[in-house]
Amino acid sequence: MTDKVAIRRALISVSDKSGIIEFAQQLCAMGVEMLSTGGTYRKLRENGIPVIEVSSHTGFPEMMDGRVKTLHPLVHGGILGRRGTDDTVMRKHGIAPIDMVVVNLYPFTQTVTRPGASLEDAIDNIDIGGPTMVRAAAKNHNDVAIVVNAGDYTGIVDEMRANEGALSYASRFDLAVKAFEHTAAYDGAIANYLGSIKDSETQRFPHTYNSQFIKKLDLRYGENPHQQSAFYTEAKPTGASIATATQLQGKALSYNNIADTDAALECVKAFDEPACVIVKHANPCGVAIAKELCKAYDLAFATDRESAFGGIIAFNRALDGATARAIVERQFVEVIIAPSVSAEARQAVAEKKNLRLLVCGPWDSGHVPELDYKRVNGGLLIQERDDVIITAANLTMVSRRQPSKDEIRDLLFTWKVAKFVKSNAIVYGKDGRTIGVGAGQMSRVNSARIAAIKAEQAGLAVQGSVMASDAFFPFRDGIDNAAAAGVRAVIQPGGSLRDEEVIAAADEHDMAMVFTGIRHFRH
């Protein structure tokens, strides 16, 4: 293992040219000789940087519209030659060592995600020479540094400056790992794309499913203390999420904290009004919307004070001082997450040193997340995310009595909550707050009973409330029980064999009932 490698010659060939001029200028200032391919060569030259074109180094022109530029023994021998082992053969064939390779690849993913991109466009954007150099340099990291991320340019320059132009083994190894991640993701994207084409049609799900996640955190343990665990995120997660959130204070996040915070945040994102969601064991145990955030928290908390103990609280507005104080004075909480946090709120939360406080930034409601998946033993289930949004315009009124305006507002509110409750999910709500949540039962009628029990325990009147059910009622008993508890209106997908019987039950109790035509199972 060679400790320090002095960088004397670099080959630069980049599609994404951001930051390359400044980087090359710094390398030049440290006396590094640079070789470069056509477009990169021109860019560097135009900016007054002395650089040698690869074609004059190899004595071979770039050809076939760039398909062959760097695929030459003078390039690959210079990268792959083991210093100290291959010196004689390198000298014999006039192969000059290349100590650093700076490459990023043809923009394959950007090309195929462009509307109207053809198979020909995709194939033209499969980089061959680039990954070959990247892999060669990464393999020979003992003697060569491979740079694939513009984000690494500054650190590399700093290290070289501090070490008379040399890079350490640790840095070269690190860069080599990043390089193989880069080519693995690149080939994965190509395989996914080509594997999704069948009979000239693009299939939603490819022949193989390649995806890359990068470790963000080692966790103390998994779902239980005897399970080891780590948190991985997409290479470049976008949008506000648990993967992009920043922790401002508190103990390290645990596996269950991450899963529950994700559930709470994704639920609170569903609301436009100031909202608060309290989650316990992946289920919302209290949700409310109000004019003020503090009021939303009060109402959400009041649904189920018992379960809120040790819960996760998510907000869709900046956490303010009053709300933060109300939380810390009132309850034990594991995590609070909000788009931002005021200085006053930070100060209030700081009193509880262990409390994890996270900010996720504002979100874009048009953001399209990646596919959803779940491991089963020996396999992987992949599906699109459940991102359907139901509005009043999508509702079908099926009962004799039509819901009032207030009931419609409450029906849509409870429907949004039900989507984030594990099936069978029943949510009772009124005036923009949950009254009772029945989650994860094997029979729907039991979920309804539990929602009523929860409301009773919280001292909240079910009388005049509405009920959301994540899937259709197979029998009328769920409606009869809800009516007995005081529920006045119901939202559910419909589609049961016994819909007529279920609607008749609603009519008998003078309840309003609407169908969404959409189901929100969540397991």
Ligand SMILES: NC(=O)c1ncn([C@@H]2O[C@H](COP(=O)(O)O)[C@@H](O)[C@H]2O)c1NC=O
């Ligand atoms: N064919 C080759 O020998 C080859 N060598 C390098 N490239 C790629 O060419 C691009 C840079 O090209 P230019 O410097 O001409 O803009 C880089 O993305 C690099 O990965 C190649 N292109 C594709 O395979």
